[in-house]
Amino acid sequence: MSPPKKPLKVLLASPRGFCAGVDRAIQIVERAIERYGRPVYVRHEIVHNRYVVENLEAKGAIFVDELDEVPDDRPVVFSAHGVPKAVPAEAGRRNLLYVDATCPLVSKVHREAERHHVSGRTVVLIGHAGHPEVVGTMGQLPAGAVLLVEDVAQAEVLEVPDPDNLAYATQTTLSVDDTIGIVAALHRRFPAIHGPKMEDICYATANRQAAVKAIAPKCDALVVIGAPNSSNSMRLVEVAANCGCCKSRLVQRAADMDWGWLAGASRLGITAGASAPETLVDELVTACREHYDVTVEEVRTMEESVVFKLPRALVA
Template identity: 60%
Template sequence: MSATLAPEANASLARKHKTVLLAAPRGFCAGVDRAIQIVERSIEKFGAPVYVRHEIVHNRHVVQRLTDLGAVFVDELDECPDDRPVVFSAHGVPKSVPKAAQARDLTFLDATCPLVSKVHVEAERHAKEGLHILLIGHAGHPEVIGTMGQLPDGQMSLIETNEDAQTFTPKEGQKLALVTQTTLSVDDTSEIIETLQSRFPDIALPYKEDICYATTNRQAAVKAIAERCDLLLVLGSVASSNSKRLVEVGAKAGANKAALISSSDSIDWDAVDKAETIGLSAGASAPEYLTDGVIAALRSRYDVTCQEVEVIKEKVIFRLPRLLLEK
């Protein structure tokens, strides 16, 4: 007599198989990790509340966890009391913000990513040499606002698209320099730079590429898996430039479909059901537990095989501000 399988076993046998390709590196970069540590250590050192001007990074899960620890997120410095520390976000701030903090004798900690600070220094150096700076970036993004705020109005022009690069007209005799937002698409930015170089052969370029190592590496990892993916899922916030660029890069690199999700709660299960091979990555401000949550959600419905595809190992670490290292 043949054994009869329990209903649960039949259900298990009927589960579809999904292959998940995990892009590596993914998730937190050194700049984001440093910024989050600055808020955490500030709460430990000074007690709660610690005020943070703007979201420390663009991820609501990170912001909520820090809020639970005692961080208070505000839009502007004038919302901060005089007797509590304030942290500036990883995206950087205009020069007017720390000046205002100093004028009020506030204790403040600058969590600006060192690679963003490098762009600020470049822009100032070019301006001192009498060059007009072209900034490739997205209008309204906090990093762009912070970078443009390093110089007086009129000394920097924003280039958002290749069309902008084709139509920008400098003043007669004006010499130019170029800097970029750190979280852009490597390929799209290269096209804009080529246009500017062809129009202005003497334009001063960054000593080293401004697009940060983490953005470059995460895009390379997505490219490495995209052609094999029926569906590419990227974890990140709609406010996160680098996360949105990963979706665009994946679609251009061959993924049949690419989507940005904030967590496992926003998965389009109809799309997943139609896909055999699913790519998974995460923007630089998305914590790894969100990736774990997506894998767990997939395993609750399907027979899942995970394969990590690593293009490079990251070993970058940025030091914390001296104020937090002092006893």
């Protein structure tokens, strides 16, 4: 007879998982496959989640790094992270049929950057170097028109051509708390700097961070379901640690869980990044039940009702 399972209280953060921009991007790929047939090419991962990518591959999507891998006679979808202007320009030059799945909140940042550039301002972009969203945003303007700042230390030594003609924008998936510090440093050094009317960090990123803050102090350990290249997921791990749950980590799915790491914990927090489907949360809770006597409590800090429209070309 097997020994009784140890009790484990699971605190589920809510909101968690898919945001409206991710849901829209996935629907765009699925609708494109329905409309144009297989295969439909997608430049870069549509969102940063292997489970989502593999599901779409099974339906007929082919993911590529660059446009030169796309045949002239097949449609291509641009990822939710946004692309530099040179990408749709090249697609147009080749007469490729393309659908832009850029999240509307990222497109808003693009428009802000363009508006500031037209007004003669240098744009300071707060974000992570090399992230597709940052590459896409910087690629909206000519080389040198955007200066990237990743942390407070860089903000403190930033050199700008004209302190009186300056604006800032941010990547949408940053830590809210970290960004506040960077913005404060920029305002102190450059009092005339222009900022967005509403913060660029997306509602879903902020809401998921707030939900983690609500449960982290009550947890012995906290797991974020998401991909290591997902900025918003990695920020959730950091938020949990900063809010008192030092034992926090990223897990892509239940099969990757290190149960030895969980030893000694009686209260486990679970959340999911904005590009991770709820299926993977259910999968992890089920796996927990195989090892523990689990009770689940959902801690909801906010209701979300945001929905983004699909491109007209895929709706008619």
